[in-house]
Amino acid sequence: MDKLKAMQVFVRVVDKQSLTVAAQNSNLSVAMVSNYLKYLEDELGTALVVRTTRTLSVTEFGTYYYGICLNVLAMVRESGEVAANFTGNxxxxxxxxxxxxxxxxxxxxxxxxxxxxxxxxxxxxxxxxxxxxxxxxxxxxxxxxxxxxxxxxxxxxxxxYGLVLCASPDYLAANPPPSTPDDLAQHQCIATYFDHKTVWNRLQTTWAFIGADDATHQVNVPFKMQVNDAQGVCALVLQGAGIAVLPEILARPWLQSGQLLRLLPEYRLPDRxxxxxxxxxxxxxxxxxxxxxxxxxxxx
Known part of the structure; x- marks a missing residue:
């Protein structure tokens, strides 16, 4: 059995704290992952992990051996990279x-x-x-x-990363388009929600616009709903559910086809x-x- 492969599998088991997840990430069956672990444990003469039906824990020696595996695998990768640098491939x-x-x-x-x-x-x-x-x-x-x-x-x-304010023709047929950022308070707006692990969570209730005079206008928008995915927000806007700020790269094909319309063109949204x-x-x-x-x- 390939010892380096067994080391890689063991490292992934420790990182994921799960044989099942490690198997999925390694494109292996759970049984094969177990075989690799057994191979290492038989060769070393001691247990590396303790498995129950619901939990997996690493033994004291397993933690020590995990560090050794990381070093060995890093050296193997480095040797391959050095060879690639020499060969130009x-x-x-x-x-x-x-x-x-x-x-x-x-x-x-x-x-x-x-x-x-x-x-x-x-x-x-x-x-x-x-x-x-x-x-x-x-x-x-x-x-x-x-x-x-x-x-x-x-x-x-x-x-x-550019942003645009958009709505669908169907929505605008039933609602007069906003003339100023303050008009958004009278509209059905949809926000892209980001959780605490991102830098955007503080922007959930405020949209910023830059006018022709380069002055920034902060608008507190009463959102109809929040969705934690920009593509999901785009799908709602295409259905006529409301107005949203969308990434320009996402909205571009819909703007070109006319299925979305850009709003407040005399204002721009700050790039990210x-x-x-x-x-x-x-x-x-x-x-x-x-x-x-x-x-x-x-x-x-």
């Missing part, structure tokens, strides 16, 4: 975190072009609006929206800054260097 797995809507609408459709250039690189993408901790996870890079806190990460600016962030390092893996180059070409 980047390879390996790149773990990336990206915001949900940007990931689905803009990033994922571009990845085929990346794979055509770098067929030996695999990208594992986690789509979430939560801010991931780059220092305590195995992510190689993350795309972040909004202001960046002070940190030890390298931040490369990407194209700003977008960055690619990654850890500082003395020697950057070629797989990350290749992805940074590609992303900046696509979204700079």
């Amino acid at each position: 980047p390879e390996g797995t790149l773990n990336l975190a990206a915001p949900r809507t940007f990931g689905v609408v803009a990033l994922l459709p571009r990845l085929n072009a990346f794979y055509a250039q770098h067929p030996r690189i695999r990208i594992d993408v986690s789509l979430s609006d939560d801010i991931v901790d780059m220092n305590n996870t195995d992510y190689d890079a993350a795309i972040r929206l909004g202001p960046l806190p002070d940190s030890n990460l390298v931040a490369r600016p990407l194209r700003p 800054a977008m960055h690619l962030v990654y850890r500082k390092m003395d020697s950057m893996p070629s797989k990350l260097k290749a992805f940074i180059t590609f992303l900046l070409d696509e979204f700079a």
